[in-house]
Amino acid sequence: MKRFKGKTALVTGAGRGIGFEIARQLAAEGANVAVTDISEDLAKESAGKIQAETGARTFFLAQDVSKESDCENAVSKTIETFGSLDILVNNAGITRDNLVLRMKEKDFEDVLAVNLKGPFLMAKASFKHMSRKRYGKIINISSVVGQAGQAGQANYSASKAGLIGLTKSLAREFCKRNVNVNAVAPGFIETKMTENLDQKAREEILGNIPLERLGKPEDVAKAVLFLASEESAYITGQILAVNGGIYI
Ligand code: NAP
Numbered sequence: 395m396k397r398f399k400g401k402t403a404l405v406t407g408a409g410r411g412i413g414f415e416i417a418r419q420l421a422a423e424g425a426n427v428a429v430t431d432i433s434e435d436l437a438k439e440s441a442g443k444i445q446a447e448t449g450a451r452t453f454f455l456a457q458d459v460s461k462e463s464d465c466e467n468a469v470s471k472t473i474e475t476f477g478s479l480d481i482l483v484n485n486a487g488i489t490r491d492n493l494v495l496r497m498k499e500k501d502f503e504d505v506l507a508v509n510l511k512g513p514f515l516m517a518k519a520s521f522k523h524m525s526r527k528r529y530g531k532i533i534n535i536s537s538v539v540g541q542a543g544q545a546g547q548a549n550y551s552a553s554k555a556g557l558i559g560l561t562k563s564l565a566r567e568f569c570k571r572n573v574n575v576n577a578v579a580p581g582f583i584e585t586k587m588t589e590n591l592d593q594k595a596r597e598e599i600l601g602n603i604p605l606e607r608l609g610k611p612e613d614v615a616k617a618v619l620f621l622a623s624e625e626s627a628y629i630t631g632q633i634l635a636v637n638g639g640i641y642i
Pocket of ligand 1: 407413458535579580581583
């Protein structure tokens with residue numbers, strides 16, 4: 395029995411990487427999936443691939459999660475297309491790494507706008523519908539560096555730590571309407587975001603991972619699917635670490 399048959403999910407930043415894999419696994423387990431990304435071409439390509447592979451219904455949309463009108467449009471188009479929105483995965487995220495003394499104000503603001511304001515805007519737009527239905531699952535993709543901090547990533551780690559606070563507050567506000575809000579905090583995962591790590595940094599990171607490998611998008615997607623499923627009905631406001639033990 396497919397766990398998400400009859401359910402509709404929206405995944406932001408699903409054009410590639412972790413978001414693509416989350417959308418793919420949700421579709422493989424029967425969900426209708428709205429694939430959104432800032433790049434329309436990537437969103438289109440991904441939605442097409444997922445539909446061809448899984449036979450699920452998908453649609454694609456260009457969406458910048460830092461813009462309120464784009465968020466409202468993504469939610470209303472999803473409901474127009476599939477009749478509902480049950481699962482929201484706030485996955486879109488960016489990095490603009492630098493040491494604090496070299497970090498530009500704009501690099502700080504841009505990262506906060508996408509990684510933290512985006513999930514707030516998406517949760518707000520989705521809750522209007524989920525509240526009426528008295529059903530919803532919201533999963534935010536945070537990061538181990540939001541829990542542990544990271545030199546060179548003051549903007550990114552602040553945004554991901556903020557997302558943990560947002561997750562807990564949304565969980566408290568939305569629970570009366572049966573909307574669960576949780577976060578997944580991945581460690582170092584093999585995607586385009588981490589492909590530019592030089593060999594030395596990669597070896598250093600690997601040396602600190604008790605499970606002795608970088609994570610894969612599949613590892614993160616499995617945790618997200620658990621939090622999107624009925625198996626986690628009594629879990630809200632929690633941060634599930636998927637990090638190979640690098641931060642315990
Ligand atoms: P990725 O490969 O860079 O994919 C992120 C996707 O989001 C890209 O397609 C990107 O499009 C899109 N995006 C960027 N800005 C956007 C915006 N304003 N609105 C909508 N979409 C936007 O990253 P990933 O590694 O899969 O990461 C996915 C999530 O996991 C992020 O939140 C990231 O912070 C988090 N995470 C990743 C790791 C890791 O090790 N990879 C670890 C912990 C947490 P463009 O490329 O065209 O900008």
